Amino acid sequence: MIKLELPVVKFTAEQTEFRNTVREFLIEEKKRGAFESRCDSWLSGESVDFSRKLGQKGWIGMTWPKKYGGRERSALERYILTEELLTAGAPVAAHWFADRQTGPLFLKFGTEEQKNFFLPMITKGECFFSIGLSEPNAGSDLAAIKTKAERTDGGWLLNGSKIWTSGAHLSHYMIVLCRTSPFDPNNRHAGMSQLVVNMKAEGLTVRPIQFLTGQHHFNEVFFENVFVPDNRLIGIEGNGWKQGMAELAYERSGPERILSTYPLLDELIKILRENDDEEGMREAVSLLPELWTLRNMSMGVAKYLEEGHDVNMAAALVKELGTKFETSIAEKARLLLSQLPSIESAELINRFMAQSILHGPGFTLRGGTTEILRGIVAKGVVSQ
Ligand SMILES: Cc1cc2nc3c(=O)[nH]c(=O)nc-3n(C[C@H](O)[C@H](O)[C@H](O)COP(=O)(O)OP(=O)(O)OC[C@H]3O[C@@H](n4cnc5c(N)ncnc54)[C@H](O)[C@@H]3O)c2cc1C
Incomplete structure (x- = not known):
């Protein structure tokens, strides 16, 4: 298949009806002062109340299986929803990462226990995630990350730091990409894993970095002997790079x-x-x-x-x-x-x-x- 040959999408009458429903909801919400439109609302427009409201309507994790709180709607319906939310400048940042990539990550690689525990909370708009990839000397060259997790009784001890972490101060958990085996210069992508880290864990510190607007949006996050239980490893130990890369298509397109x-x-x-x-x-x-x-x-x-x-x-x-x-x-x-x-x-x-x-x-x-x-x-x- 030619990788740049993309299909043409046409919406059905039902999908257009859904778009109208979302649009009317947003017009009503704005009218009654529930939010004020803004640019870049998916990254910097946070409203816990608004996220909860979308959760109640079934509009977070809407493509996920019903048994995990989803609605089994199609990806195109989700596309319609996100388009309407963005063009209205609605405050969706709080749940954005969980809906866009953390949920799909759990669905693809998570254990049954993880799916049952996290996904229903996400769909209710009650559990927010941040993404811990970048480090002070590892941005574009992500394979240079140094944050490491070492085995201890019942889990790992996490040490290191992340930077530019959007919404770390608002999120309940962070998906941290870290080294669980020593760096191998001949295979730089090996030995990385993804851990779900509780933002309230002992030894974890969040320090704000301000935007040019003065808004507190992203952060530095420090881990000092943060304990992460065994059941918070996502997928396979050492497979973190591959798993993380699978998220990127959701993130970029x-x-x-x-x-x-x-x-x-x-x-x-x-x-x-x-x-x-x-x-x-x-x-x-x-x-x-x-x-x-x-x-x-x-x-x-x-x-x-x-x-x-x-x-x-x-x-x-x-x-x-x-x-x-x-x-x-x-x-x-x-x-x-x-x-x-x-x-x-x-x-x-x-x-x-x-x-x-x-x-x-x-x-x-x-x-x-x-x-x-x-x-x-x-x-x-x-x-x-
Ligand atoms: C608003 C915002 C929100 C963010 N949120 C998050 C988040 O939630 N979680 C997270 O982990 N990270 C987040 N980031 C960080 C983001 O992923 C990094 O900024 C990005 O990956 C670039 O890394 P860097 O800043 O270290 O720049 P560098 O990688 O140091 O790049 C600096 C410059 O060098 C260029 N460059 C680097 N390598 C090459 C190369 N091989 N060839 C050609 N040019 C090159 C780059 O294109 C860039 O212009 C966020 C960043 C921003 C701006």
């Missing part, structure tokens, strides 16, 4: 890699229309064909993921192109409007612009940098 600044695009077009600014409108809508194309690619990856295809290369391409697109919306708005971006402004457009500009530098870093993704695509093309 979703609509959140295209729509982080969509609320700004929407508001920009609204203002240009109100101002009868025809030339500005022409400029702004020139972004739409790119949005449409990226959306089709991202939906194609979602469909292939559900069918079990290898989509790593296509997911890398969606993220590389998508995050550049998100950044270009902020640039377009800056050129077309004489507004002063400000986080504190009473005007929505100014807040959206400030959020997009100040969060923008992270878009092409988080989840794999542009250069790394291009490397994956280039290698994939050469190997075909």
